[in-house]
Amino acid sequence: MTDIARLKTDYPWIETPLIVGAPMRLIALADLATEISRAGGIGFIGAGTDVSNLASHLQAAQQLLQNQNTTLPTREGMLPIGVGFINWGVALSETIPIIERYRPAAAWFFAPSSIASLMEWTEKSRNASPETKIWVQIGSVREAVDALNARPDVLVVQGTDAGGHGLVQGASIVSLVPEVDDAVRGIARAAGFEAPVILAAGGIVEGRSAAAALALGASGVVLGTRFLAAKEANIAKGYQDEVVRVNDGGQTTVRTKVYDDLRGTTGWAQTHNARGIINRSFKDALKGLDEAENKRLYEQDMRKGDAGWGAEARMTTYAGAGVGLVRAIAGAGPIVRDVRSQAVKVLEKFTRAAASGKL
Amino acid sequence: MTDIARLKTDYPWIETPLIVGAPMRLIALADLATEISRAGGIGFIGAGTDVSNLASHLQAAQQLLQNQNTTLPTREGMLPIGVGFINWGVALSETIPIIERYRPAAAWFFAPSSIASLMEWTEKSRNASPETKIWVQIGSVREAVDALNARPDVLVVQGTDAGGHGLVQGASIVSLVPEVDDAVRGIARAAGFEAPVILAAGGIVEGRSAAAALALGASGVVLGTRFLAAKEANIAKGYQDEVVRVNDGGQTTVRTKVYDDLRGTTGWAQTHNARGIINRSFKDALKGLDEAENKRLYEQDMRKGDAGWGAEARMTTYAGAGVGLVRAIAGAGPIVRDVRSQAVKVLEKFTRAAASGKL
Known part of the structure; x- marks a missing residue:
């Protein structure tokens, strides 16, 4: 079975090329997730x-999907x-019952804190909900190879253009996806198991990058930053306006630990920071302002509402280089359909070029 | 005229998709350059x-091309x-006579030190050799827009995976190429001039990335790192062996100013470093070793020949994340032909998928 066929079997409601909405903490909740799935x-x-509110978010998602006129086809009544x-920050014991009950x-x-973890x-997820597919996000060839120990169904290969958290040190999907693909296929073939499906994340915002x-070599794509500008995102208007305003992301975004420090987001390993x-x-x-003072100023801006975001303001605005x-x-529905149809248009352009010998 | 047609008119010997060999300082000389062109x-x-040896390198290239049985078709007898x-490091006055004489x-x-420069x-290049096309390498949307003042024929859009020198802060070609493409086309259309042809550089080493x-949206690709492993590269065996040995480039390469400092390569602006x-x-x-001592140890390794390169050695080994x-x-000829045919294969795979409705 090809990887595309596997995706269509495992997630029967999807259309291809597959567009996935990244699980952005606090921002991607029931409204956004269900709209993305409803659009294929x-x-x-x-x-x-x-995970303290996860059950209620899943309940909300269930409800939203029931309210729609059309039911998405899923395997064995899974939540689509x-x-x-x-993983390093979540209690496994609190999570498993939720996975068991809602079967995403x-x-x-x-x-994760380790490969053993x-x-x-x-x-435990597979025991609790055998049909729930296991996706593992990695940022290097080494991480991909290590992740194979868990026999994931999907590897999400994240390149350095990605917004939010990822490896401090890395490569873009241009280098990373082909090398990971070769490495995991080689190992899977030698060991006689099925290689995970590869999805790409990091810098993909529209049809050309998809x-x-x-x-x-990816079988589908993951978008985060683009969905920050979705109507269904759980995001402040000030944050969303910044995402739309900013250009030239390589220059106007940065990978750093500064924002985590200011927000008191502790617990990330030294290996990770965020864009x-x-x-x-x-x-x-950067100018050397004392961290306590910078934090005080940050907390001041937290009280400004939407005016707290901006180039001269202080609220954290995670976003990718795209x-x-x-x-x-x-x-979110129009975004999914647009990216999908634009990606197909790009690929069809090559079809025409190939037909006329002008590739 | 399409951008591909423009390329074929301006460089009549090429085959498409266009593969370009990056002008790697000290490494890309007459042997490598002529082999790449001979392969289309x-x-x-x-x-x-x-530029003190440039005339002799161009002389050598001329000679190599004359020694071949086949003559590459060029416009007006240009050197193919x-x-x-x-630019910040070269005397314009010494360069122009060489461009005038050899007409690359x-x-x-x-x-360059400024847009005025x-x-x-x-x-001055166009005055000296009107048929010599002007290529400008940029690493951000801002640099691309600024470069339009010079009305370049080609923009080389360099992403952060690139080896050697580039912007300290940036994005990969995934984010950068589409945004630059939109920006320069928009400006060119509004101002009524022809937008430059866009080529992509940074992380491209083989057919999938090409x-x-x-x-x-690029009309062709530039490869540097891949040609470090070309037989015709002017490179030490120790360096070349390292390029072949190293994997997982996002983890095993780094953008830094350390190597320039050790080598005494001064003059680069704070905006640039190298991978x-x-x-x-x-x-x-990184551990804080005194720079003078690190330099002394570097100079010691310079005397070790090929053993001076390696993970535990000290000779600088510029290479990209790919x-x-x-x-x-x-x-170099087989490399060019391989990358070109592999890229076509990837695109033809989509042609077949489109034909069977399975994109």
Whole structure:
């Protein structure tokens, strides 16, 4: 079975090329996740490091999907969305009963404290809900090879353009996807198991980058930053306006630990930081402003509402390097359909070129 | 005229998709440049910051091309290779007579001290050799827009996976190529001039990444790291062996100023650094080893020949994040033909998928 056929079997409601909504913590909740799946993508709820509200988010998602006139086809009555976890920060024992009860189509694991922990999460999830597919996010060839110990169904290969958290040190999907693909296929073939399906994340915001990811060897793409500008995102208007305003993301975003420090997001390993839009907090930190004072100023801006975001303001605005191509707020459904049809147009352009010998 | 048609008119010997050899300083000389062009690519001599030997390299290239049985078709008897300059470091007055005499098909400008300087270089080159096309390398949307003042024929859009020198802060070609493409086309259309042809550089080492770059909107691709492993590269065996040995380039290479400092390569602006394979020098610098001592140890390794390169050695080994996909030393001609045919295969796969409704 091809990887595309596997995806269509495992998530029967999808259309291809597959567009996935990243499990952005606090931002990707029931509204966004269900809209993405309803448009033929796979939406994720971002549980992150806290599962205390996860059951109610999944309940809400269930309800939203029942309210629709059309029912999405799923395997064995699975919930046609996924849930994303930042594994080092979540209690496995609190999570498993929720997975067992709501049976999401996919559980996305990221940044486990060890490979042993990743294997435990995988085993217990599969025991609790055998049809829930295991997705593992990795940022290097080494991480991909290590993750194979858990026999994931999907590897999400994250490149350095990605917004939010990822490896401090890395490569873009241009280098990473083909090398990971070769490495995991080689190992899987030698060991006689089925290689995971590869999806690409990091810098993909529209049809051209989605088509590029497929050319690199991915079987589908994950978008985060683009969905920050979705109507259904659980996001402040000030944050969303910044995402639409900012251009030239390579220059106006940065990978740093400064924002985590200011927000008191502790617990991330030294190996990880996060990409966000450069603002006054970052510029002050760079100039050597005392961290306590920078934090005080940050907390002051937290009380300003939407005016707390901006190049000269201080609220954290995680976004990827592709942010310059996010130009308008739109519904998540139209975003999924647009990216999918634009990607197909790009690929069909090559079809025409090949037909006329002009590739 | 399409951009592909423009390329075929301006460089009549090429085959598409266009594969270009980056003008790697000290490494890309007459042997490498002519082999790349002979295989239907565009080879470049890397003059870098020093033109004192450029005339003899161009003389050698002329000779090599005359020695071949077949003559490459060029416009008006131009030399069917290009020359790359690191503009802040080169005397314009010494360069122009060489361009006038040897008439390379392209002059590649990178890191000029100002836009005024870029415009002066462009104007004087065009006066000296009207058919020499002007290529400008940029690493951000802002740099691309600024470069339009010189009305370049080609923009080389360099992403962060690239080896050697580039912007400290940036995005991969995934984000950068589409945003630059939109920006320069918008400006060119509004102002009524022809937008430059866009080529992508940074992380492209083989067919999948070459195809991805075309999907992103580039009309051709530039490879540097892959040609480090070309038989015709002017490179030490120790360096070349490292390029073939190293995997997982996102983890084993790093963008840093450490190597320039050790080598005494001064003059680069704070905006630029370079990606190289992590070695003992870098690890020692990270640990806080005194720079003078690190330099002394570096100079000691310079006397070790090929043993001076390696993960525990100290010779600088500039390479891109795609280095893990460079797996063997091969002739430059076979490399060009392989990457081109592999890229076509990737694109034809989509042609078949589109034909069967399975994109």
